[in-house]
Amino acid sequence: MTLASGIAPEFSQQQRYFQRRDRLPLRRDHLWKIQSGVVRTLTYLENGTVVTLGLWGRGDIVSRVLSKADPYYMECVTPVQAIPVPISEFDNLYPLLIEHIHQLQTFLEIVHSRPVDEALHKLLTLLANKFGSGVSQGQLIEFHLTHQEIAETIGTTRVTVTRLLKEFEQHGIIERLNRQFILLPGHQPFWHYEI
Structure with missing residues (x-):
């Protein structure tokens, strides 16, 4: 049983x-x-x-x-x-393995996104969707990743992550709540032009 x-x-x-x-x-x-x-x-x-x-x-x-x-x-x-x-x-291990594969593919897409601000925004969106809860301002990511852990996740430096998070906050993409982030709705990080 x-x-x-x-x-x-x-x-x-x-x-x-x-x-x-x-x-x-x-x-x-x-x-x-x-x-x-x-x-x-x-x-x-x-x-x-x-x-x-x-x-x-x-x-x-x-x-x-x-x-x-x-x-x-x-x-x-x-x-x-x-x-x-x-x-x-x-x-029935197959549904769990299929979900694991889907999450890995989503993660690979984030890691290989460029420019880095796009990768960071996609990572924050994933974290908000998977580990977040709705609050009045947006989606609260309910745990803390250090800037170094975020950098290791998206393949950049801690200094770059710190700079980008400050820019995201200035542009109204995120809001800080103690050591956590709230992803604000309806904002994309920056405009990028494709040729």
Whole structure:
């Protein structure tokens, strides 16, 4: 017998709690199903450059088996609750894998967007849609990424991200609320001309 979530009852009680910056253990025979919080998957290039592979939240699955990156890490961006589930215990893994692939493709589109301000705007839009909640001004992104983490995500420098976020605020694209951002509706970052 399995639960509607696709997890066998004997594994549903093994919820684990992780703090910000903790890494989920790498288990080749298990998937981590995120119950709450945000997990960043990442790798390092030979020159030490951090490459963010994705940002994952409630209902998403992450696992070493889903990536060929080496090294591969699953780092908690916020406090996280997750369930380790043996791959063999998933009755219907295909919908979760298809969703995982769709999110990776969306993430690749963001990472390869140029100019950088467009990539940043697309990333903030993704975060607002996936991890945000509606407030009177727009969509509040309910967790904090550092400027360095944002830079690693879109392939630029921390200085560039800081400058662009200030410009976004001046142009009414975002509003800051403590260490979080509110994405304001109906604004595109800048005009770009195509030839």
